[in-house]
Amino acid sequence: MATHNTRMLIIGSGPAGLSAAIYAARAGMEPIVVQGLQPGGQLTITTDVENYPGFRDVVQGPWLMEEMQAQAEHVGTRMIWDTITEIDLENGSPFRAIGDSGDEYIGDTLVIATGAQAKWLGAPGEADFNGKGVSACATCDGFFYRGKKIVVIGGGNTAVEEALYLTNHSDDVTIIHRRDEFRAEKILQDRVFANEKISVLWNKTVEEFLGDGANGLTGLRLKDTLTGEESNFETEGAFVAIGHAPATELFKGKLDMDNSGYLTVEPGTPKTALPGVFACGDVMDHVYRQAVTAAGTGCMAALDAERFLATQEFEKKEAAE
Ligand code: NDP
Numbered sequence: 001m002a003t004h005n006t007r008m009l010i011i012g013s014g015p016a017g018l019s020a021a022i023y024a025a026r027a028g029m030e031p032i033v034v035q036g037l038q039p040g041g042q043l044t045i046t047t048d049v050e051n052y053p054g055f056r057d058v059v060q061g062p063w064l065m066e067e068m069q070a071q072a073e074h075v076g077t078r079m080i081w082d083t084i085t086e087i088d089l090e091n092g093s094p095f096r097a098i099g100d101s102g103d104e105y106i107g108d109t110l111v112i113a114t115g116a117q118a119k120w121l122g123a124p125g126e127a128d129f130n131g132k133g134v135s136a137c138a139t140c141d142g143f144f145y146r147g148k149k150i151v152v153i154g155g156g157n158t159a160v161e162e163a164l165y166l167t168n169h170s171d172d173v174t175i176i177h178r179r180d181e182f183r184a185e186k187i188l189q190d191r192v193f194a195n196e197k198i199s200v201l202w203n204k205t206v207e208e209f210l211g212d213g214a215n216g217l218t219g220l221r222l223k224d225t226l227t228g229e230e231s232n233f234e235t236e237g238a239f240v241a242i243g244h245a246p247a248t249e250l251f252k253g254k255l256d257m258d259n260s261g262y263l264t265v266e267p268g269t270p271k272t273a274l275p276g277v278f279a280c281g282d283v284m285d286h287v288y289r290q291a292v293t294a295a296g297t298g299c300m301a302a303l304d305a306e307r308f309l310a311t312q313e314f315e316k317k318e319a320a321e
Contacts (some may be wrong), residue, residue, distance in 0.1 A: 009107025014041025016281025017113030018299030040065030045079035125209030133217020138162035145237035154241035
């Protein structure tokens with residue numbers, strides 16, 4: 001069991017964590033990235049990426065993350081394949097964490113980039129057609145369903161926003177919701193009801209995602225929650241929008257979170273209420289949730305961490321004089 005000391009400990013290796021690492025490494029902070037259970041994050045389970053700037057042609061999510069990791073390593077980041085299981089934030093900087101491997105990590109600053117994961121229904125066929133008709137991100141994948149008959153499953157802000165966004169690509173969008181009213185904000189609901197391209201199927205649950213190897217998703221088997229009656233609904237694209245779960249279990253009781261478990265930061269910054277602890281990417285952002293916004297906030301976290309250390313060093317020097 002080893003102890004790793006660093007000026008910046010980064011937990012998470014998606015676009016947020018790796019962007020923080022690139023900036024920190026180039027500032028000479030010799031960051032350590034503890035990669036977590038899914039090295040590379042959510043992009044490693046997607047296929048085509050067409051909205052990350054810098055690439056003329058479609059790139060593959062796993063490839064993009066490999067490049068980002070190689071870039072971070074090239075400028076001096078240490079990547080460690082481990083998962084943090086314990087963290088001590090009580091005594092301020094330096095922060096101490098313990099990995100699943102038993103190794104100890106001590107960081108003068110801490111960048112939390114543990115991300116979030118889309119929630120899935122768990123119905124049969126959902127995983128089989130993931131990327132072949134089933135998606136959890138309209139902004140990422142809506143473009144691939146241009147002119148097709150699309151459904152969105154859910155009734156919260158995400159579901160209605162995704163449906164509205166998808167009308168840029170399709171004239172036939174149906175929201176399928178398990179109750180007879182949305183949970184989404186009224187203003188968003190009003191926009192949905194006023195949009196001719198969107199229909200709503202109330203009181204329906206998705207029992208099965210239907211399709212085949214050649215065509216991908218072709219439809220859904222639905223169940224009416226009031227009558228129990230089952231029916232098939234034809235569709236080529238299903239967007240599951242039933243919420244996201246941020247990976248913040250480790251920080252419960254230690255850092256401020258909103259009701260959905262997202263870390264709260266000082267507005268417009270990646271600063272948590274604890275000096276020296278920064279949060280970036282999807283773990284603190286339930287609105288945008290894009291690779292490029294995660295990368296942006298990762299950069300901000302590294303810059304703010306650098307300033308934090310500079311101030312701390314200045315104050316120590318002043319006190320010594
Ligand atoms: P929510 O938790 O608000 O909504 C989830 C929706 O999915 C609900 O309608 C829920 O149904 C439905 N659902 C959950 N589980 C199932 C299931 N197993 N089967 C069928 N339906 C299911 O999640 P959101 O992602 O919409 O929003 C998360 C947070 O982010 C919220 O606080 C939201 O306000 C915020 N947000 C804000 C935005 C903005 O400000 N522009 C944009 C997007 C999100 P039911 O209603 O019956 O419980």
